[in-house]
Amino acid sequence: MTQDEALVLARAAVASAQRAGARDAEATLHVTRRFHAEARDRTISKLEQSTGRSLHLRIFDDGRRVAVTTSDLTAEGIDRVAREAVAQAAFIAQDRYAALPDACGRFAGELDLYDRALAERNDAEKVDDVLALERLIRAADPRIVNSSGSNYADTLSIVALANSLGFADAYTSTRASRSSSPVAEDGGVKRTAHYGTAARRLRELEPNDVVAALAARRTVEMFGARKPATMRVPVIFERDVAAAVLSDLFSAISASNVAVGNSFLADRIGERIGSEQLTIVDDGTLAGRLGSSPFDGEGVPTRRTSVFEAGVLRTFLYDSYYARKLGAQTTGNSTGGGIGANNFYLEAGPHALEELIASTARGVLVLDTIGFATEHATGTYSRGARGFMIEDGALAYPIDEFTVAGHFGEMLAAVDAVGNDLRFDGSIVSPSFRVAEMTISGN
Template sequence: MANLATADSGTQIQRLEAAIDHLLSEAKRCGASAAEAGVSASTGLEVAVRMGEIETVEHTRDHGLGITVYFGKRKGSASTSDLSSAAISDAVAQACSIAKYTQEDPCAGLAPAELMATEIPSLDLEHPWGISVEDAVRLATDCEDAARAHDARIVNSEGASLSTHAGLKVYGNSHGFVGGYPSTRHGLSVAVVGKVGDDMQRDYWWTSARAPEDLESAESVGRRAAERTVERLGARRLGTRRAPVLFRAEQAAGLLRHLCGAINGSSLYRKMSFLLDQLGEPIFPDFVQLSEDPLRLRGLASAPFDGDGVATAPKDLLRDGVLQTYLLDHYSACRLGMTTTANAGGVRNMSVGMSERDRPAMLRELGTGLFVTDLMGQGVNNVTGDYSRGATGFWVENGEIQYPVEEITIAGNLKDMFKGLVAIGNDCDFIGSTTTGSWLLEEMTIAGE
């Protein structure tokens, strides 16, 4: 396969569309009543350095396809990384063989034909970076050097890495829909270790974007990693208490991911969500607005159609704190007696309505409490909403950071946490598929000494 960073993506898409046509034709020839298929191809470069030395240089090249066939309400799937004609025929035959032995499922099948994307808008997702290995190593080294030189308390490094990837995705089904688009993604990150006396702390920073010019500079990434690390030196433990909690923006984005998991169709039809039957109900205070924009230009999660071929479009998830929609693909929508929301493959580019409060203003609003900057563990129960995770951060008094804290656990219930949201800041300082500022929660349990 040609290098996707330099090859004409239009030509590559045509090649993958031809593979889709072959798959669908084979499925029809084998007697399938309906079929769908996806083909992807990607190339990339990843380099990693540590303490000024090259650790790894990796060129990647991947491609694969998946086929799903339907014989009435029976379904079979198969996949292969071989795009030859013979391999495609074998994959279709395997999928058909599986389908003939599976149990009927009344919701098995394609999304309605009238919901298929009729246009594939350009979302400005393709920005190849023809960077050489030498220049990639130099940038990663510059990033690590900036972190190590920023403060004498930075004594070690876990290394810096740079990655660049270019890919193509094509999906088609027996409705006659075939669509594809190219995309790129680039990233730079570094993690370092600081030390004062016997106390050692580690932290990191990163940047990710569709276009290389949208990345933070190597020096900025390194400096921020060092700043975050030395801020944690001298961390103390807290005694157990209840107090207000401020989640830094990156951690607040994680709370939104828990929300998405709870309103995801597969969780709902399995009755494994703490937000069952909450559509149209207030689950946040009335100042909270949350939207999804899958058509955002250069968005890290943008897509013109979802994994079922259904056209995507911007929509409100929360309006005035009220849940406006679930996140449904065609199958889960059928199980719930609803219509797909074009979320096969997940939610794409969420944005929270932010206030005018910057970080200092949010700390003043916090007053006395915990400012959480990092979370550990997986203590979240999607069925009950119970939330318990290890945390590090800072203890704040009278709106001013007093000292870093570690080895604590914060606990609550997500339903109560969502309704107890007091304020959202405008201090989003990273590029991601979720845009939010910090979140101030009324109160949580803090378990410590």
């Protein structure tokens, strides 16, 4: 399906909803061609390729809203869900803020979301690519004797959005990713780790040798890990873990959580929450980045929004519904029903990760966390973790089976150094940073 055909179908879905009796409607068609190959040892263990289509139809009837997602794109299928959505809307409470956006449009600049070399890459080359990655991780260290697989995947995506205000626009983007999960064995103990990376353009994708070296190092460096003592020390979050922290923070600055009292940052606009080192931005207009797009999930042009400026909370992130409800302007963060990140990132600081470590007399470097908790309501942070003990400004020994915990507000205020290792390999990204003091719970 071409971009133009997708737009025709999106427009037809809007018309179907209006025929069914909806006053306003918005239809977004996602067409995604996906290729995925997984290699284990010398063979391709999985080969998946499909083109999937999904229609997301939202109807608005005097402030009553219903959303439908369907993979049945026949005319009868669309007519049927449209009629059912209108019937369902009768049971929704009227909400004067629920409506299409006040203004739709597209970011004017060139976003460079499509890479022809990637879109046209042939399958044989992709298969060779992932087999090469799997060979590299197995050759990287004699202790790497197995793997949960090395992966190469790419997608070609069309997004076409039309609504009853007359807006109709579409864009096409590409994305490639590679990842590997080696398994190492030493003295009867198995260790695994994972490293993955992604980019919009093939030539910007981190090469196999870099991915293999990082995945291998992360796997073998944990041998001999001990459980640390319970203590309060400085904690450095390495960039991938730092990005996970930012992802938790994103929930607290999403207007959808703020509006229903599910954020510890509600009512704190204008307050200094973080340290001066903390400038956090959401920007959907960065050329070639994974979180960029010309318009958001309801057809509002994307933009750049400073969320924290030198530690001061400037704004939450809104779609048009929550913006109306909270008396603000949309920031172009709609996902077509919820609020999502564009490129949400902590601005890089001046220090290499090695410098952050060297300037820490005694502390912990966190390389991976497990667990999740939706405590953006209370601001509590607690995760299972693994990493290294830092002594006298150097990595002393690996540690695991501990937790790192603190209060989000206090953590942000205590960020005392930010790294220079920011990479845009996702839509929520961060450089490494250090928090002056947190609780490590172990023995």
